[in-house]
Amino acid sequence: MGIKRYRPHQGHTILAKWEQEELIHSIITQNVDGFHGEAGSVRVAELHGTLQKLHCQSCSKEYSSEKYMHQDYQCECGGILRPSVVLFGESLPTDAFQMAYDEAEKAELIIVLGSSLTVTPANQFPLIAKENGARLVIVNQEPTDFDLYADLVIHKRKIGEVLMEIEAAIEE
Template sequence: MSFEEEAKGLARLVKAGGVTIFSGAGLSTESGLQDFRSRDGIWAHADPTRLASIEALEDNYDEFLEFYKARLYVPEEIQPNIGHEIVAKWEKEGYVEGVITQNVDRLHQKAGSVNVWELHGSLEPVRCHRCGREGTTADFLAGKPCSYCGGRLRPSVVLFGEMLPQRPLEAADELSDRCKTFIVLGSSLVVSPANYFPRQAKSRGANLVIVNRDPTPLDGIADLVVQEGIGAFLSETEKYM
């Protein structure tokens, strides 16, 4: 199937409505952010179980802080790309019912998406690990303690050793259960339990579309697999909407 035919096929599915979007790091790399699991990704040069963990936060805070300052905080020049913008447009037009994301950068929200469910939390707001009160990003980056209790500030990401947040999991379950088409954008689909949702959608009779530069474990059950850039492919799809 040609690039054009693939785009026309996706446009037909999107125009039928009932779309759930599932996004991973591959979408954010097109905004200039580094991904996690590729050969040159963040985890290729750092051990996440040591640096992005509860143990690091509690026992090795200086290293924890430096890791998040150097690797994960999103510079102001990083902005939503055309892929984020098209997803937001489709939601506004009523085709997309919600976005499930593994990303912590909030680029979906910056692009205008509203119904976004963050499985792994987000970099902001910063909060105190001890009392839970909200702090400021500036204080966190400066290594300052919580102004209320003196506890350690941290981003609101899910660290290794923590459970995924319950409400986003429930929302993801609902969106996967009722959608007509489930579109994966830039996820390797190797992280559990997140990779359960495309399987769930497919088992409920939804069309499964995977747009990712590299093969994924779920390509064999997908109705459409596109190994192209997300922004380029969604832009081509927009021509037929």
């Protein structure tokens, strides 16, 4: 599978380090690449699931996506395995959604990194956080409809570069 050619970048690594240092508490993502976990992040709400896992369509048992590499598409129960991602029209995983909601509610700070905030319900979390007293920072190439609610907006910058700059400033 081509997917495995890509790896987490420095931005993922910095976020994992910040979680270890308790600078951030959790990550909410719509990406299905599983890179946050691969980079070492532990508390990740993957709203659209992950390609790193498979599950059986019959009994729901989970497997690593390594199984696909070996062209093994069957569960031990005989059921067919599928990637654990949310497909169009399917509902979001409730545990990931609940985690994201809880984290947004109690956040002191929520930083949006590279999202145009156009996809519901993920785009609701910054507002939930904001309504509960959090500060909102939006880092995105283009302006978003949520910019007017933000305490700080950063446009036209690469996420990795912004995170590296902050990391360098923290280290000083």
